[in-house]
Amino acid sequence: MLDLPHHETELRGEWTLSEGRVIADHTCRRIEALTRLVLKRVAAHPSDGGWTILFRDPRDGRLWERTYPKSELHGGGPPLLRQISLAEAMEAYGTASLEGHVDVTSDVALAPWKKKSRTSLPMCGSIKRKWVAGRSP
Template identity: 45%
Template sequence: MKKEIGPEESKISGGWIETEDGFSKDETYNRIEYLTENYLEKLAVDKSGWEILYRAPNDGRFWVKWFPQSEMHGGGPPELKVIEANEAKKKFSHG
């Protein structure tokens, strides 16, 4: 598993693998969990509680963890995507 985010990456999408017992997390889903728990710096949560803002320590880029398949249980697998600083300020300032 790649434990950092490379400069060429701008979106990391997790997925599920169908198994005999249902579904399990794919390698990218596990990587997103690792990155958000051990690598990225958590900065803010949006008003809905479904989007979380992070900053990458290697290059300072802002990343949002969100769940693009909202129709699925728990929002489906997570995705990390780069977000511009001005968009992050607008989306994550609660005042």
């Protein structure tokens, strides 16, 4: 339930009416659990009063956007959680909102432990071996 396999790119919740009550389906409950317990909040969309929220999966760095596409329903309707690209996130939320959460210079939203150092230079094997052995390259 609290996992987002790579083949999943969209979770669409649904509501049903039972005995005069609105019942959220399993996917609605799963989206709620994921956004509260697993995904890290990155930013709220600047133009819709906080209804659209951007999250990052700390396990693999993917970006997820929670929206309420049936806005005509009370409370915005059931949630939709969909994976979005870094380019989509930058366009919708702005680069400043993403800094510190994702590598905005990459096409892939990297998890913090996977971020590459901008100061390290690629080294060929022979130079690396000499440096490791304590000799200057």
